[in-house]
Amino acid sequence: MAESKPQSTEAEIRAGIGNLDDFTVFHNHILVGIYIKPEKTAAGLYLTQKTRDEDQYQGKVGVVLKKGPLAFKDSDNVDFAGQDVRDGDWVLYRISDGFPLDIRGMHCRLMEDIDIRGVVPDPTMIY
Secondary structure (H helix, E strand, O other), rough: OOOOOOOHHHHHHHHHHHHHHHHOOOOEEEEEOOOOOOOOOOOOEEOOHHHHHHHHOOOOOOEEEEEEOOOOOOOOOOOOOOOOOOOEEEEOHHHHHHEEEOOOOOEEEEEHHHHHEEEEEHHOOOO
């Protein structure tokens, strides 16, 4: 497996993906860049590449990169009670709910709005 690019901050994820102006997200979907732990922890411990690669498959937090035009819009079946997410929000999701894809080597998921479980200020809060 090729070594993952850094994607432990919003800036790293956006820099790795580049311009998304021509990337169209349809309906109620949300494009999320997956949070992957950095090589070195805050305590100074180095994580193995295998440990970090697990976030690609088991990560439960990602940053909102782009939303479809119907995302978080109320319908006959769903009432969001005014809740929404914005570009740059760190969101929680169940790993099985997203469609995994890589964009320019960056690990992402395409989620439906109803599969977003919450917003956190810092992705390191979640394990």
